[in-house]
Amino acid sequence: MLDLLIKNASLQDGQRGMSVAVREGRIVEVAPGLDAPAQEVVDAQGMLLIPPFVDPHFHMDATLSFGMPRVNQSGTLLEGIALWGELKPLLTQEALVERALQYCDWAVAKGLLAIRTHVDVCDPRLLAVEALLEVKKKVASYIDLQLVAFPQDGVLRGFNGPQQHTSNLERALDMGVDVVGGIPHFERTYDQGTQSVRLLCEIAARRGLRVDMHCDESDDPHSRHVETLAFETQRLGLQGRVTGSHLTSMHSMDNYYVSKLLALMAEAKLHVVSNPLINITLQGRHDTYPKRRGMTRVPELMAAGINVAFGHDCVMDPWYSLGSGDMLEVAHMGMHVAQMTSQSAMRACVDAVTVNAAQVLGLEGYGIQPGCHADFVLLQARNPVEALRLRATRLKVFKRGKLLAQTPASVSQLHLPDRPASTQWMNGF
Ligand SMILES: [Zn+2]
Secondary structure, eight states, rough: OEEEEOOOOOOOTTTTTTTEEEEEEEEEEEEEOOOOOOEEEOOOOOOEEEEEEEEEEOOTTTTTTTTSSSSOSSSSSHHHHHHHHHHHGGHHHHHHHHHHHHHHHHHHHEEEEEEEEEEEESSSHHHHHHHHHHHHHHTTTTEEEEEEEEEEEEOOOTOOHHHHHHHHHHHHHHHHHOEEEEEEEGGGSSHHHHHHHHHOOOOOOOOOTTEEEEEEEEOOOTTHHHHHHHHHHHHHHHSEEEEEEEHHHHHSSSSHHHHHHHHHHHHOOOOEEEEEHHHHOOOOOOTOSOOOOOOOOHHHHHHOOEEEOOBOOOOSSSSSSSOOHHHHHHHHHHHHHTTOOSHHHHHHHHHHTTTHHHHHHTTTSSSSSSTSSOOEEEEEESSSSHHHTTTOEEEEETTTTTEEEEEOOOOEEETTSSSSSOOOSSSTO
């Protein structure tokens, strides 16, 4: 007897009429037209069954703090960092936990079941670290939460000497934070940025941890810390375990230099996370016209064989006042900014918030295949491009074969002469 049988589903790779059989939290069979006794049977009615959305880049310690203590007037990264600095002394652990849990509710409802969140380690109290470790435990049965020790103010930039932030970061790792973060472009000098990349990669190598750095998040064509990140990755044997997040300076770099850089990044097996909603709003702020888009070179990175994922980065915080945990909205923006409009490129944008993002986190048992965890989302769309176009309703969200959330299908009743009684914005419906 199966625990769950999904029938008549479409899959991300284009297969239709597929059944997915689940026993004890795992997928045991994926086949067309399967019929077997099950505790629960779901007729997908031809809709798309997709593995859960994965957000490879988020800031859960800042989320839902919009307007506290004031609003970002300039809309720039730097005012956002200053604003976060004003908010930090006012934070309480209770409020941090409550806001993060509320965001996790939103995430589950949107089928977002794995999140890599950076957590600021520059406050010596490590209040946010304690709060997010507590949240990680609380949500463990429904969200895979991976924490990155993120020295927001720069690991070498501290006014009390360079040791302070390094020791805070090491303490956070001792407490159970999973990944080593950094922000080389925000260190005081370019040279210190380079030193920070080396120092942080060495800490990760010593501890056997992954690395995920905010890297070259500027419009400066000469900000080239990703080159150092690729170099240190290879020197320390960290291939496949290091992520460069943002990399917006690549947008503005010299094309010849990028042709060299792409090969170095591919050789180091770097992962790249672009954050389209944030990069399109924060970058190009110092331009008049024409204004640069500022997002990294997503299609070119993908063509070079580099794993590229899209992250949400921010929801209602000092940097971004919108968002709802909807990774299809993230992919939708990424597709537009990168002009990835071919059918295959649009499918790649959906991969960027599912399978590619899962690779960034190193998730085990991810996918709709026998042996994988029975984690999936039934969308109100028949294929990935339709899902992207409609930012489709998440009809049902499952984790380990258990229903976590469901949303009624989006249908508009029409009262028009000689026209259908309703529409779902799909051809043929
Ligand atoms: Zn970030």
